[in-house]
Amino acid sequence: MADDSTAAISKVQMDDGVQLNVKILGEDSMHTKPLLIALHGAPGLSTLAEPVESFGFLSDRFRVLVYDARGSGDSDSIGPFDPDRWTKDIENLRMWASADKFVLAGGSYGAFVALDYAVRHGDRLCGLILRAGWTVGKVGSMTAVANILKSKRVKPDAARQVRLWSGTLHSDKDFEDAIMEILPIYSPPRVSSSDDQSESADFKGTLIFHSKIQNTAFGENMPRFDVRNQLQDIKAPTLVLVGRHDYATPVSGSKEIADGIPNSRLEIFENSGHSPSSDVPERSREVVSYFVKVRGLSKRSPKANGDAT
Known part of the structure; x- marks a missing residue:
């Protein structure tokens, strides 16, 4: 390479x-x-x-x-x-x-x-x-919320996850909280629970949260x-x-x-x-x-x- x-x-x-x-x-x-x-x-x-x-x-x-x-x-x-x-x-x-x-x-x-x-x-x-x-888009977003909420690997705030996937986030902080509470589900289950936080390529580097962009993408485009x-x-x-x-x-x-x-x-x-x-x-x-x-x-x-x- x-x-x-x-x-x-x-x-x-x-x-x-x-x-x-x-x-x-x-x-x-x-x-x-x-x-x-x-x-x-x-x-x-x-x-x-x-x-x-x-x-x-x-x-x-x-x-x-x-x-x-x-x-x-x-x-x-x-x-x-x-x-x-x-x-x-x-x-x-x-x-x-x-x-x-x-x-x-x-x-x-x-x-x-x-x-x-x-x-x-x-x-x-x-x-x-x-x-x-x-x-x-509509089906995919609803499926994502359902899968995340029924997962035993995370215990997210249900209302916040609905806001994330429907593009109705309140603020950049709301966006950050919604992502950080579900990070483990982006990686596969590991043999050791200590390995369950591996970083997905989607979230590499310094994370800067722009809820306006997320809201447009999932509130206007996805539907x-x-x-x-x-x-x-x-x-x-x-x-x-x-x-x-x-x-x-x-x-x-x-x-x-x-x-x-x-x-x-x-x-x-x-x-x-x-x-x-x-x-x-x-x-x-x-x-x-x-x-x-x-x-x-x-x-x-x-x-x-x-x-x-």
Whole structure:
């Protein structure tokens, strides 16, 4: 795996003037390697540190572009924070990176953003990697709350969890309390209870809580998210990943995604929770590497015809 610990951070301006915090792992000046854009989850909380851990190992074969979504990390917290805008941001970054087609990867909420992009701009994708998602926002959110509240591994405040997953949080502190009280369920059960606090890739690094972004994502976007009837139109080779012990986005959701996308493969990690890249890193990398190799995705290097934005 290439060492990209010193890869430079760029501030890339979107068409509406918003600046996004962007990093490219495995950059080469001649763009001989194809582009892979990897999206993080947990809007208003997670950062590019998550996709760096999940997909950075591919930087010897791809230019791996990771970024803080608007409203997260060091990117501007200027809206809108809706599917149209997040899709446009991906398009801006694709053009900035001078790629006509690319591989798109997304985990957790990033999987929802990736699915939105895939049904709108499927012709731009030569591959799609989805980790921990579902097909219907309302059903998925309610299922997550139910699974969390019936879990014996945590004892969260029920009303606060409803606020978290319905996008009706009172404040940034309310957001922080809601996440911190359920952190153990994002990892698989361990033999020793002292190991039950392992850190999911979604929550790596310094956590900064922006409840406004979470409320928009789950209070406005999720109720309208339903891609069941559009999955059949996604033609890109697709890899769907999920942990057997994922309470937030259970196996049933990923199975529905894989069943709906014609050219897809489902991989269930039996010893993982919400984040296989953290729980079973070697196996996770093996599965993703095999998919990339078999589909020939790292051999393609199409470039954009237009100017970068």
